[in-house]
Amino acid sequence: MGAVTTTSSADSRPSAVLWDMDGTLIDTEPYWMAAETELVESYGGTWTHEQALQLIGAGLLDSAKVFQAAGVDLEEQAIVDRLTDSVADALRTKGVPFRPGARELLADLRAAGIRTALVTMSLRRMASDVVDLIDFEAFDLVVAGDDVALPKPHPEPYLRAAELLGVDIEDTVAIEDSRTGVTAGVASGAVTIAVPNLIPLDGLGAHVIWESLATRTAEDVIAVHARHTAEVAR
Template sequence: MDGTLVDTEPYWMRAEGELVSSFGGVWTHDDAMLLVGAGLWDSALILQRHGVALDADVIVQRLTDRVQEQLREQGVPWRPGARELLREVVDAGIPTALVTMSVERMARQIAECIDFPAFAHIVSGDAVSEPKPHPEAYLTAARLLGVAPDHCVAIEDSPPGLAAALAAGTISIAVPHQIELPESTMYTRWSTLEHRTVGDLQDLYTARFDASERPGPA
């Protein structure tokens, strides 16, 4: 969600900086980049090491409250092409799940801002025991959708998210935003979702299963 569907990373970075500074600490851009794509409770541990003297659950609550406040004040900043591709996928009858390390209440706030029923399921950071890069969230989403993970297409923007999607066995697409993601034979790299279509997703799906069905050397 954050960084792939919506550009909320600056909201998170502002919330983190405000929280650290309220305890007399310093929070740099490099510090904030370490948390991109990480689970919120893992992020809370890092913030504690920067002087935030609060329980991890309280840190997660305060960060989420502040980001949700910014969403209400400034609106939902969509990533280029994300909403349009999502609409085309839904119109094609392809089931979708939102897999995010944000907590459910924030994920639902984003989903409710979409003017069509975008997701059959939401798998949030507070609904799993292991955050990304562990594959639990993607495996859970595939189970809820009733589809084998290797028949799912996952779109990610961060190293932890991409690692989770790959570990789950999905057809993975990297769309870099805050952090550069290199070209790799393990996944497909798109510079943007703008002008991408269901046909592009179908091509990746077909390519995987065509390749798996080709006979090996005699």
């Protein structure tokens, strides 16, 4: 009879939890959609809710090409800057709209001694503004859209975060709300938790789908990672 290998709770803890920002940590999607609508309409075009949904989680420079096709007569970087400024202004004036349970889970992970990183396709200056508005030390590092050559759904943002943290990507957990984000997390090798916001996330290979972060704790994240670790070991 073969020896039975067991995994201790300490071994099953993830080395880090990697958070998406827009739509996962904070509910900025309505801010982005309002900024997009104002931008396109200022050039005489129309922008629908369905079009806005297609850009959730996309890289900003890739999105800029879509706005150019919709009639926005600006260079790509100028489009990115205008949208970012609009959303950043909304955050400053309206506050940081955390997704239900997100702030509590983030704080619980920190209290449990689990490292965290913010992995977002927003510009670093906007990500820094958001981090500065959180009333505790929330992240060990930030990887933003202008820090990588290839945006989500490419795995580079998550691989970069793991590299900077000095951990194995397969020993991390990624939390995402978009199709591009979940695709990036899964492709990177991170244990990926999908938390749908405005769009369904079925069929993308997420290791688990949570309908909300409300009431979720660090122990829940550890359990997802431990379960995946055990499955791989088997």
